[in-house]
Amino acid sequence: MSKHTADHPDIKPFEGPAGGWGSVRSLAEILPRERIPPEALIELARQNKPDGFMCVSCAWPKPADHHPAEFCEEGAKATAWELTTLRTTPDFFQEHTLDELRSWRDYDLEQNGRLTHPLRYDVVTDKYVACSWEEAFNAIGEALRPLDPNAVVFYSSGRASLEASYMYGLMARMYGNQNLPDSSNMCHESTSVGLKAAIGVPVGTTQLKDFDDCDAIFFFGQNVGSNAPRMLHDLRKARKRGVEIVTFNPLKERGLERFTDPQNPVEMTTLSETVISTQYHQVKAGGDIAAMTGIAKFLIEWDDAKAPGEPGVLDHDFIAEHTKDFDAFAAKVRATEWEDIVRESGLDLTAIENAARVYANAKAVLAIYGMGLTQHVKGVENVRMVVNLLLMRGNIGKPGAGPTPVRGHSNVQGQRTVGITEKTELAPVDKLKQLYGFDPPTEKGLDTVETCRGVIDGSVKAVIGLGGNFLRAVPETAAMEEAWPRLELSVQIATKLNRNHLFPGHQTYLLPCLGRIEEDVQASGPQAVSVEDSTSCIHGSRGKVAPASPHLLSEPRIVAEIAKRIVPPNPRVDWDGWVADYARIRDAIEATYPEVFKDFNARLLTPGGFWKGNKAAERVWLTPSGKAEFLAPTGLSSTGFDDADGRYRLITLRSNDQFNTTIYGYHDRFRGVNGTRDVLFINSEDMAAAGLTDGQVVALESDAGDGKKRRRDGLIVTPYDIPRGCLGAYYPEANVLMPVEHHADESHVPAAKSVPVRVCV
Known part of the structure; x- marks a missing residue:
């Protein structure tokens, strides 16, 4: 076991910029720790490039005109984590019970290395023991077939490819449920709900090229330096041409303050920096609705006060032609007291006015946001307020403007695109019925919160996990860990050991899979997979590294083998044929979503990816009213609870x-x-x-x-x-x-x- 902790914590302010020599030193530290041979480092040169592999961490776009090193500090760590030569073999589990391993920290569990063999939990010894793939698949099938499908959950992590995700969602529906919670349930479901209601699409409207056309960027609740560092190149470029960047975030995050480009020799040798945010407003947690209401109030008051014949501060033509319910929104904003806005936002009036002036003077504004907006009780209203601001000046559907939610995981948005959803209205149930000749379930399935409730109250009997660390990522940790062992079946498809694996059900299987960087050879030869980034671009990904173990199977193969044991044979679904040639899975995806995935295989390796399109970006609003819809906020705080002494x-x-x-x-x-x-x-x-x-x-x-x-x-x-x-x-x-x-x-x-x-x- 490798420990990477300090006996004496050292906490002192960091004075440097994001990027720079700190990023270089961080990379130089992790590579030898993971015992990566020098020849493996060539893989970093293939990261996020055409005919290379797509990063397994964040979902920031991969440009066609790429940098020599198209990876960031965090992406390089993720690659090193997967390329590690450390191994967690069956012998490891002979030395450690699960009870003992539960005392280990998260780092130490994963740092032990890649899983090498399929494993079965043995209740007598409280240890994992090696088993054959055939034994695991047959036992999983025997456990799932008698269960009520509504009591089984199929969770998926954003790491899984479009191909594996499509198969997984189809398997769940053929089994009889839509219990398909995923990473989006934990992070950006507020985006999916809020944008869908407001503009008719559940995703952002912008592309990477919009960074070249904007003249202002408004940032809300997203830590670029830690969560999507490659975006810093786009922000730096925007700042160099004079773009104003106005940030709202409770903490001062270094990536939104200062950046030294590690790929710029002049900046590295002179220790020079680019200032990222031109305004930085430390809004209270949950105070973003108040801050945005304040901006809107200034805009409306300035527009109300304009002299006859003066141009409006608001885009009245756009509002009249393309939107609904502006008057109700404006009335609510006008009636909101400045005193309340200042109190709830935690910002003074001058700060809000300064931000509003930048917005009023900008011709094209990107609104970038992350989980600092979505993970609140009023997270959907946070998203709707971002849209409200954009609609006031026509900042959707033109170059350089629009909502830009930053998804956290590499393919979490893509999974939704190919059917990983608990919501019938987002699933192509009619198309699946037509293509595969079965009746897909139409009852809403379980999301993450509902799955947690079901595990705790016992109504959920089995959980299959396609990647991720569900038990560690969800709320109510103690109650969930106490309840998880009551599951009749727990199956976890993974690359490394994590805490979820240490809480076995009555039957538990740990199935090790290939990583995205590894070569995936099937009957037709080496395979490629695909992912979708935050801007709705689809990218091909091809691994070339030798697998960590000869006993690993690919995610599509594992899904297919489980499917063959739990769903009735169907002459229209050739699970084995799909595994033999992933191009056939992409053909099936194209047949299911012909508008999005036209010529999927032909476009798979398009440099920079191919855009799946976005109706709202064309100012076509797929809402019930046929227009983009304003929403008057119900309050100024998004916390969902009142302040109190000591709280x-x-x-x-x-x-x-x-x-x-x-x-x-x-x-x-x-x-x-x-x-x-x-x-x-x-x-x-x-x-x-x-x-x-x-x-x-x-x-x-x-x-x-x-x-x-x-x-x-x-x-x-x-x-x-x-x-x-x-x-x-x-x-x-x-x-x-x-x-x-x-x-x-x-x-x-x-x-x-x-x-x-x-x-x-």
């Missing part, structure tokens, strides 16, 4: 040394934290008011008001530049504090960016 708004955070639940190490360079993740970030004035001292160890307790005990112990009090009344702590460790029922209205996204808590000494 804080907890923001769960990711380190720049992690991706989702994968922890690469214990150095959050940008926040100056080294050697620990047991940190509580707090405003220094709040710290003094509460009688806390720097370095003191405290606990957090849930203050959800439901009477349930939830506690996170051992947190080191750390003064930080964060708004008063707000706290920060690392995800996923802080998930233990979040109730299952603390989720976004409508979308059910866990509200992880404003969790009610109290500090306990």
Whole structure:
């Protein structure tokens, strides 16, 4: 076992920029730690390039005109994590019981290396033991066939390809349910719901080329430096030509402050930097609706006050032709008091006015946002407010303008495109019936929150996981870990050991799969797969590295083998033929979605990907009214709870040394934290008011008001530049504090960016 922790945590401010020599040193540290031979490093040169492989971490676009090194620090870590020569073999499990492994940290579990053999849990020894693939598949089939399909969940991670995802969704529906929760349920479902209602499409309208045409960018709740660092090249380029970047985020994130391009020799040798944000507004957690309402109020008041004959501040022609319900929205904004806006946003009036002036003077505005908007109780309203702002000045459907949600995982958006959804209205059920001659279920399936409820109350009997670390990523950690062993069957398709695997059901199988960087050879030869990025571009991906073990199977093969054992034979579904040649899966995808995937195989390796199209980008609104729809906000706070004495708004955070639940190490360079993740970030004035001292160890307790005990112990009090009344702590460790029922209205996204808590000494 390899440990990468520090006996004495070191917490001190980081003064450098994002990128620069810090990124170089970070990469130089992880490569030898993963014991990657020099010849394997050639794979980094193929990352995110035509006929190369698509990064397994973030979903930021891959440009046709690529950089020599088209990877970032985080992407390089993800590649090193998969290319590691460390191995978790059956012998490892003979030395460790699952009870013992539950005391290990997340980093140590995954750092042990790639899984090499299919494994079965043995209840007598409390260990995983090697088994054959045939034994695993037959046992899984025997366990699933007698179960009520409604009691079985098919979860999928954003890592899975379009090909595997299409097969997986089809298998679930042929089995008899739409219980298809995925990563989107945990992060951007608020986008899917909010954009769909407002403009008729569930995804952003922009493409990478819009960065060349915008003259202002508004950022909300997205940490580019840790979560999508390759975007920094686009932001740097925009700043060099004078684009204003206005940022709203509770914490000062270094990637949105300053950036040194590691691929620019002049910047690296002179230590020069590009200032990214021209305005940086530290809005309170949950205060974005208030801030955007303030911007809208300034725009409306300026427009109301214009002299006769003066051009309007608002785009009245666009509003009249393309939108609905503007008058109700404007009336609500006019009636909102400035005092309330300032209180709820945490910003002074001058700051909001400065932002509004940039917006009013810009001809084309990109609105970029992330989970800092979507993961709130009013997350859907947050998204709708972004759309409201854009619609006021016609900033959708023209070059350089539109909503730009930043999806977290490499193919989470693409999975939805090919049918991974619990919602019948988003699934091509009629087309599936026509193509495959069966009656797909039309009842809504279980999403992530509903799956958690079902695991806890026992109505969910089996969970199949296509990648991911579901049990670690979801809220209500303690209750979920207690309930998971009551499952009749748990099947996890994975590349490395994670905490979810340590909580076995009555029957449990751990199935190791090929990674995206590895060569996938089937009957017709080496295969390629495909993914969709945040801007709706489809990219081919081809791995060329020798697999970590000869015993690994591809995700499509694993899905096909399970499908053959749990669904009736169907002459129209040739599972084996699809596995033999993935081009046949793409043909099936094209037949199911002919408008989106026309000539799929011919366009697979298009440099920069091929765009699947977007009606809202053409100003065609697929809403019930046929127009883009304004929504008057129901309130100014998106937290879903009232402030009270001693109650804080907890923001769960990711380190720049992690991706989702994968922890690469214990150095959050940008926040100056080294050697620990047991940190509580707090405003220094709040710290003094509460009688806390720097370095003191405290606990957090849930203050959800439901009477349930939830506690996170051992947190080191750390003064930080964060708004008063707000706290920060690392995800996923802080998930233990979040109730299952603390989720976004409508979308059910866990509200992880404003969790009610109290500090306990």
